Amino acid sequence: MEDSSTANGEDWISRLPDSLLCHILSFLSPKEAVGTSILSKRWENPWTCVPSLYFCDTFMTDCGNYMNKVNCFIDYVNWVLAHRDGFAIEKCNLSCYTLHASAHLYSWTCAVIACMVQELTIKSELFRVGQLPWCLLTCKTLVEYST
The missing domain is CATH 3.30.750 (Transcription Regulator spoIIAA)
Structure with a gap:
């Protein structure tokens, strides 16, 4: 049974637009927000707009x-x-x-x-x-x- 949080191997949060990811990251400390850049290629840049x-x-x-x-x-x-x-x-x-x-x-x-x-x-x-x-x-x- 496939996990409902993934589709085609990608998690649903990574499919959100940058503006929404940036808003989510704004609740983290700068260090934590920058740390998300190592999660995947998709997460390399969203932290820059916090x-x-x-x-x-x-x-x-x-x-x-x-x-x-x-x-x-x-x-x-x-x-x-x-x-x-x-x-x-x-x-x-x-x-x-x-x-x-x-x-x-x-x-x-x-x-x-x-x-x-x-x-x-x-x-x-x-x-x-x-x-x-x-x-x-x-x-x-x-x-x-x-x-």
Whole structure:
């Protein structure tokens, strides 16, 4: 007897349109959403349109010593932002409490601004208002900014 959740070897959820998959993925953490890209060829790209991103360097795990964890976090944020494929970001929270990761907040802010972010939160004791990129001040889509 064939499993009712499959048809021709493909699960029913993989047949949903990208917009619906993206909506479903929006309920996951960014890390979990990106993790779905390994499920199958069909799941390689839907995570790129997830509208809310939350990055926090205190949640670094599975990378070994402290500097490896920081570098894993930096690489992860860079990778996620580089693979957005132009999809808009509704909400983004960048929380960096390590000096090494905070050094990247300027470029990450510019990257989320380029994705037409609407709400942006930057939490860092090492990042000051004077370090904000000019693009943040001229962003037409930004509705809310907080620290």
